[in-house]
Amino acid sequence: MTLTVELSERFREAADEWAEVRMMDEERAVETKAEQALLEVEHLVSGATEVEFEIEDGAIRFEPSDRLEAFLAAQSESTGLDEATVLGLHVDLFARVFLDDDSSRPPNAPPT
Numbered sequence: 098m099t100l101t102v103e104l105s106e107r108f109r110e111a112a113d114e115w116a117e118v119r120m121m122d123e124e125r126a127v128e129t130k131a132e133q134a135l136l137e138v139e140h141l142v143s144g145a146t147e148v149e150f151e152i153e154d155g156a157i158r159f160e161p162s163d164r165l166e167a168f169l170a171a172q173s174e175s176t177g178l179d180e181a182t183v184l185g186l187h188v189d190l191f192a193r194v195f196l197d198d199d200s201s202r203p204p205n206a207p208p209t
Contacts, residue, residue, distance in 0.1 A: 098166055102157045102185040108134075111192040131157050134191035138184070142168045157188065 104112075108130065116126035131152055139145040143164035150159040161169060161184070169180040176183065 098180070099158055099160045100169075100181040100184050102159065102181055102188055104131075104152075104155050104157065105185065105189050105192075107189050108192040115195075127152060130192055131188070133194055134188040135159055137191040137194055138187045139165055159184070 104127070109127075112123065112126040112130040115121075115130055116123050119126070121129075131150060132148060135148045135150055135157070136145070139148050139162060143162040145162055148159070150157055152158075166180070169183050172178075172183045173180045178186075
C-alpha cells in the first residue's frame with residue numbers, strides 16, 4: 098500500500114527553519130525533514146533504520162512496512178481517519194524533530 102501525505106503548514110515551517118539554519122535550499126530541507134519524520138515513525142513501530150519515499154507536487158508518497166501498515170490500519174479503525182491521514186498526523190508530530198529551540202544562523206552566514 099502506498100500512502101500519499103500532503104505537506105502541512107507545520108511541516109513546511111519546520112523545513113523552512115531547517116533550511117535557514119543549515120543554509121540549504123528548500124527542496125533539500127523538505128526531503129531531509131520528510132526522511133527524519135518518516136524514519137522516526139517507521140523506526141518506532143518496526144525498528145527500520147531506512148525509509149524510501151518520493152516527494153511530488155507538495156506530497157510525500159510512502160510505502161510503509163507491513164508492521165507500520167498494520168499499526169496505521171489499527172489507528173485508522175479506532176479513529177475513523179484513513180491511513181494516510183493518520184500517517185500525516187505522525188509526520189507532523191515529528192516534523193520538528195532535530196530542530197534546536199535556540200538555533201540561530203552562524204554569524205558569518207550570508208543574509209537570506
